Amino acid sequence: MSVIDRLLAPRSVAIVGASADTAKLTGRPLVYLAKYGFTGTIYPVNPRVAEIGGHRCYADIAALPEPPDVGVVLLGADRAIEAVRGLAARGTAAAIVVASGFGESGAEGRARQEELRCAAGAMRLLGPNTIGLVNVSDRIVLSASNALVTDDIVVGNVALVSQSGGILGSILSRAQGVGLGFSKLIATGNESDLEVADFIDHLAGDDATKVIALYLEGLRKPEAFKAAVTRARTAGKFIVAFKVGRSEVGVRSAASHTGALAGSDAAYEALFRQFGVIRAERYSDLLDIPLALSAGRSLKGKRLAIITSTGGSAAVLADTAGIAGFDAPPPDEATAAKLKALAIDGATLDSNPIDVTLAGVKTETFRVILDAVTASQIYDAVAVVLGSSALREPETVGAPLRECAARSGKPVIAFVSPDAPSLVRTLNLAGVPTFAAPESCAVALAAMHGAGEAKSIEVPPVPPAASGDDVRVLPKPGPLNEAESKRLFARFGIPATREAVSAIPAEAAEAAKTFGGNVVVKILSREVLHKSEIGGVAVNVAPADVARTCEAMAARFTAATGRRPEGFLVQELVIAGVELILGLHHDAQLGATILLGMGGVTAELYRDTALRLAPLTRHDAEEMIDDLKSAPLLHGFRGRPLADVAALADAIVAFSDMVVAIGDRLAEAEINPLFVLPQGRGVVAGDGVVVVRSA
């Protein structure tokens, strides 16, 4: 039995700082344990009272008759540390620390949190600054959340792991409203020890959980997150994450909240994409997507049937679905014939939305319509629009909707157009994903479609071990010059332009003659990373002009830097090909990322780039290429030659391999431009920058 098993389903719980006043936060955990029928032993710890809610009170932790599985610590920050030390000394498996005033509140708080961690020793900690957890499947509540002052929690197959207790309460409350059921609810707070990844890893093996919903402010251990998510996805779970920090304001705000470090949002986007985490873009998506996925059905394609009795709302839904890439083809002939046989006066049954009008809002009629449409092979999903008539007689349509959805294996969702929260709730509780916003329907359908794509979980490649050779080849710390940078890229399989390094102009001129045409001439220098800014690059130079060009360049270089150049680089002039940029970016939180961008000033303006975390699979590399808005330039746009996209994908993977193999010593690396030549001719690095850090 793991510690997290014991934390989620303890046989005994000590409530340290329990109050007999049930109106107080410190009075709640005992109330909740009783309310949900906890069958284990409860040890309230409070020196001032003898008994709370029928449970004998203990004066201190030392007085407990046995080490509890879990200690819930309700004391303020300073006293909490002592309590944690006491629980650890008794051999408690895990403690939940509710108090705030730790890592989220400045340097003093951070020191206090470190003290707390030390006090825990081998005992595991949830929190501090957490509202606790609820094991809904097993009816065990170890929480002080206000949000639990509610009717019974709906049981379902969605686990929520939240870095904020308030958000846990908010989502729980909203879920109760729409009828979404949970298996587990866990607030991780400041994550001084146990953190999101630990719970994802645990939930991967939890049969009661099908969907893992995450509220994230920042990941403290990205590698553990990747491993846990991979395990959960391999076990068939869906993972949905809402992450704050998409704006600068949000980043600052989250940092002051739980002290989480923020990486760039683009890096998180890459993480989610590479590891199959579905991103909740809007706050409501964190309910809507789990609602859609918890039903366990998926869309094989994007053809949607919309059945309605109210034209306008169906038009809104169709429009929204259309924006999300869904099609709404008219019914096939056989289906249309079945519908027309119902002879509904004024109905429009041969187009889509299928408008049955008010005349069609009869239980038997609706049943026939739903069965016919769900049975049609041309639809991947069916959306039913419920109008104001559904308010007055919810069962007229509700009953056939539930029955037909249960009978059919096809995804059936509902959109409730008027304000009718109880109807939404009833249908969701009956297993028909039902939404009050047309945009939520589109989000839900898209998530169910993504879930249906038979995308095998690609295990990220084992990074090639850094061979002694690879590391040895790195010169002493500092920048490499262009020729050295390119030699490094070439060692990992990315070829460079044909070129010659010359110490003096005359040698460069001699070398230029061997290229069979005009050449590019560059200054060679470790000091100047942007050569063109000081006139250190000349393109399309005739071999006869090379010596003169070198001399002029050297003079400009010396004028600008006060130094003599290391030499000159003569290279072939690449005329064909599309210019890209391939580079390494270090994310403050998520580590090494690879950036692919279209080259040139216009693409820069359009921010046409794709980012992924290293290491990359070849599939990732291919996706990055497709991500570029200007990808058609590689695929023969407007009569251009097809570019060697396969070689480009190879080069991206090679670059990633280099980044992983060299590791932290690689401070900077960029190929700009990377020429992608016409098909079959590969890619060549036109220029490159590498900066090496001290070992």
Place this chain on the structure above:
Amino acid sequence: MSVIDRLLAPRSVAIVGASADTAKLTGRPLVYLAKYGFTGTIYPVNPRVAEIGGHRCYADIAALPEPPDVGVVLLGADRAIEAVRGLAARGTAAAIVVASGFGESGAEGRARQEELRCAAGAMRLLGPNTIGLVNVSDRIVLSASNALVTDDIVVGNVALVSQSGGILGSILSRAQGVGLGFSKLIATGNESDLEVADFIDHLAGDDATKVIALYLEGLRKPEAFKAAVTRARTAGKFIVAFKVGRSEVGVRSAASHTGALAGSDAAYEALFRQFGVIRAERYSDLLDIPLALSAGRSLKGKRLAIITSTGGSAAVLADTAGIAGFDAPPPDEATAAKLKALAIDGATLDSNPIDVTLAGVKTETFRVILDAVTASQIYDAVAVVLGSSALREPETVGAPLRECAARSGKPVIAFVSPDAPSLVRTLNLAGVPTFAAPESCAVALAAMHGAGEAKSIEVPPVPPAASGDDVRVLPKPGPLNEAESKRLFARFGIPATREAVSAIPAEAAEAAKTFGGNVVVKILSREVLHKSEIGGVAVNVAPADVARTCEAMAARFTAATGRRPEGFLVQELVIAGVELILGLHHDAQLGATILLGMGGVTAELYRDTALRLAPLTRHDAEEMIDDLKSAPLLHGFRGRPLADVAALADAIVAFSDMVVAIGDRLAEAEINPLFVLPQGRGVVAGDGVVVVRSA
């Protein structure tokens, strides 16, 4: 008294086809009139009963004792036509026709609608296919909508005009839920006569209305819409529109719903922008934006204070507001000092979000905090986050929130984090715009900020009258050649490249010598609009090579077309400058639009264009330029020279003037490329296409 005045507030109403069965749709209008206390005369028309709800029934329209102001026709499509004829014959001011089966249902329906229109003669019609209207301000209901089977409608200053009756019901129901009040609710249905623009025009003069919310599927009379919207905005009303047809699926769906024609969404976007209509992007925005604007406050800047007792929800709100361009600076020293004087344990009062924690959730404390923060000059608006504690004691924070918001002139909004619809409703009814979604808060703040921008309503320019001269200059119908096209552009003030038209190669060669450098040579032809595709363009030709180039070009032209070219065009080689495209696009519904795009293949991939309806103001032209993602290329990006943006704006307006002056005869017009030269040097048309239609 206008017809619409009488329609909205009739002294007498005939209900044609009224039923004594109140459960039936045809029974409802009488019930509603009674329920809302209609004080005028009611004439039920039904030959089968003597009396309904205490009102004497008439056997037919002819039997009515007087012509009613309004006739509500509840009969089916065919009988409705007869009823309309009867009402018109009696001199009724306006009829409301509820039946469907008209313009929305195929050719037969369209013929029936035309018949209906003829039957109405001088009488005005609302519908057919409408659920009617509700004059909420005066408590007059002329509708059969299901959605009115509700408690009393909240009275407010928002008028809703909807092309769908179902959407009217849906929005009304949702508005009741959140506490948004209405002045008027009007469903225009198929708009065989009265349409959206008529009601906007009327509401421009309605003192009870501050915000006009529109649900649109398509505009039948764009010019009337523009005029009405301009009138309403001049009268200080805000106009908010949700429009379906953003996707192909939505366009088809709307067309089958009310038979509305769809223009391109980009053209609608231009219309809304040019005429100051705030666009509701999501369905919920159609409630949220009116809710925000109905409070009558506006933001002068984008600095937001967030006050919270729950960190996570505040982080979500801050993040969302940040994405929408808002900043959340920490409190100024004086404000922070006031807050710290409260000595709230554990609170974070010197950063933003201002987290008062649960300890700060006390009525008096909250009042002091709110007053201090709203008084701070560094904030343009205040958002208060209500957490789960608000569920248990809504008044603890609710009361100070309402009072302080009322006292302060500053925009104060609230975000309710748990599921608490009644709290949302209560606060909205008290005049504090309150939302359940963080994204709604951002949308509301953005709308209130837009409302605060002192953007004067620019009356679109009176199109320059088409002088006889302008029209006469147009050659016979068909395409113009490049030189003729450019001469036309020049007449309207857009200069072209210096050029010479030559009939034969030798003449072209002679002309080329006068340009003082290399030139561009082109074939001249009315038949071939895309000259470069048949090798009809040569760039950077030395004068000595011009004759030879012309001959080769002529040979290629003849090979491709079987014709001889009309001649040759020799032009200056433009080297400096940014290349744009300026063209005319006809929108199927909204008429002539002007498209500005960045030139070149990359910009084409990024769809970097801006579209506006003709005629354009200079302000529109400047906005179009700024709309281009690549606009920095004109503004000195990466060391480029500043381009002559003023001349570009002039050229865009000139092009628009040309489009308006020539009118429908201008089938096609495009300048591609339009070179924008460095500052002070203007623009020149590098090539152009014009096609003239028969008069």
